[in-house]
Amino acid sequence: MTPGAERGAGSSAPRSADVARLAGVSRKTVSRVLNNEPYVSEEARQRVLAAAEELGYRLNHAARALASGRSRSIGVVALGTAGYGTASLLVHIEHAVRDAGYALRIVNTPDGDPEEIADALESLLEQGVDGIVISEPIVQGKVRARLDVPVLFLGAPPAFTATRTVTVGVGARDLARAATDHLLDLGHTTVHHLAGPRRWYATKDRIEGWRAALAARGAPEPPLLNGDWSPDSGYAAGRELASDPSVTAVFAAGDEMAIGLIHALREAGRRVPEDVSVVGFDGNPVFAYVSPPLTTVRQPFEAAAGEGIRLLVHAIEKPDTDPPPTSEPPVELVVRGSTAPPPDLGA
Amino acid sequence: MTPGAERGAGSSAPRSADVARLAGVSRKTVSRVLNNEPYVSEEARQRVLAAAEELGYRLNHAARALASGRSRSIGVVALGTAGYGTASLLVHIEHAVRDAGYALRIVNTPDGDPEEIADALESLLEQGVDGIVISEPIVQGKVRARLDVPVLFLGAPPAFTATRTVTVGVGARDLARAATDHLLDLGHTTVHHLAGPRRWYATKDRIEGWRAALAARGAPEPPLLNGDWSPDSGYAAGRELASDPSVTAVFAAGDEMAIGLIHALREAGRRVPEDVSVVGFDGNPVFAYVSPPLTTVRQPFEAAAGEGIRLLVHAIEKPDTDPPPTSEPPVELVVRGSTAPPPDLGA
DNA sequence: CTGAAAGCGCTAACAC
DNA sequence: GTGTTAGCGCTTTCAG
16 A cells, blocks of 8 residues: 555544645645645645645644654743742743743652752653743752753743753842832831742842842841741741741741741731731732731732743744843732831831 | 764764664664663663763654654643642642653643633644543533543543543532531531532532532522632622621632632621631632631542542553542541631520 | 655564 | 564655
């Protein structure tokens, strides 16, 4: 049986050759139509489309990837936490990737260890992704990897080298600074900071923003508190802080830690915001409905994902032209009920 | 230049032929080693592995998929909400899929319309996934799709037909029943229910569980409240309910709606849990730290994802053998501070 | 504007 | 245990 010969009715999935035969054109023309290439007569195009529809033709991406060397897919290395921030970012990434006409492959790295990340990258590379997104990477340790595709670092400076790296920040430093400034503006002498795990870039950025705000006013810098993003760790930090009456303002690096912190504070008899003000970080809308409603800063997840993917796709498709212009997302402070002037000020 | 001939040093990525040459074996033997097939001498295996390592060889999955007809990847159709439930489920799915040695491809359907779902499926199928996971599907409308791979329906009965479908529930009905029973056990005459969007299966299950609990005690069934999972919708429902003094217990179909609901109730002067008890659904740990701590039922996301993927992989790899046994996840009611006996009982 | 021929890098079936 | 021979279904030259 020669290739392209008749196949028993309904035997197996139709291939582009079947479409070509039905449409009365060559396989190459079918390929042109399916790839929106120019130089196809409108009539041929219609015939091909109709034939594909009639046959229920489904393009085989594996074959295309093999032949073209590109998979039209983007891989993302995500961090394992199911928190609002990570999840929200992922949803927006998916959306942006899909809009750009790419498919999404995901590998999660529960702990974000350099080794795990290297494995994740390797796995993505084997799958032939055209580009990679590293979402909120870890700062610690060196990642060993041979990256021959463009990489987008979302929310952090490049953690390793690749053919071409593109970076989009989420403005975490500025957001942290705005959160701290808000507290300072209210009259607090200084602001304590409950940070995330030290290995995260996100943690580092927030610490820097907080520090900068303090320094700009000459406010003393209290010792850093350490959490792990979980409400439990916020609670633990809150218990510690509650015993120190000089604490009147705390900036937590995540909404959930802020919630745990507030709970511990109140349990210890300190009122929020009357005695202690607390501001969170992320902007999960549900915390508008707790008591007190949480003052927080909103992370521009959608904008960051959108810009980042645009840049990444540009690096993939037109590596030799100038990247599209990018704009800094606005800093959004959401003032709700968990912050107020310090108690002594009124006395 | 004959195929397999010397290539200029560092010219391009090494292929299996390069590994074969360096190891002094045939390409097929390389393939055998890489696929963990039997009938390879230990010595040959080591030589191949060493050669691959030395060359920095990376398997080309596209070529493998094309040749073998299988991609060793699983696609998931996710729903667009970035809520705790969806995100948590996704994380566990990713983990289970990876453990099984498969890669993950994701398509999100913001609204979960049947048409969107059909598109998502089509896109996954073109990518050549070996199996598909539909996470928490929508009940409404018919999905048109030609599914020639096994499909896992997670948390819902099959919404359409496929070659082979496997279903794993999350026990939502039993969980809803347990939540309602808890309130009834406390002495409440009846329990109101704030449901999710009607198009979701998850909504339907929870309504049924609630209804069954009520019926079993002969409790009157109050009119259903409708939300959309968002805290805003919980708040809106709460405002409505607050004006009716006969309401003493509410079961909300999601934690976030419960939080909004409680806020509205308190704003209207009704105390929780003294005047009105509220129980949520999902088990997001952060709500242990709000006031009052939220009583809720925990969804067995991890168990469901694990069992589901095991079943799906079985259907992919050994379609002709009996599926592995599955066990019902336990019902976990987490009693915290938002529930108490009704006010009149004490009077 | 269109088509013919030649692979992309791998695995499948069979021989040895 | 191992190698040989054919493709998988598509895109890429390069001719027309």
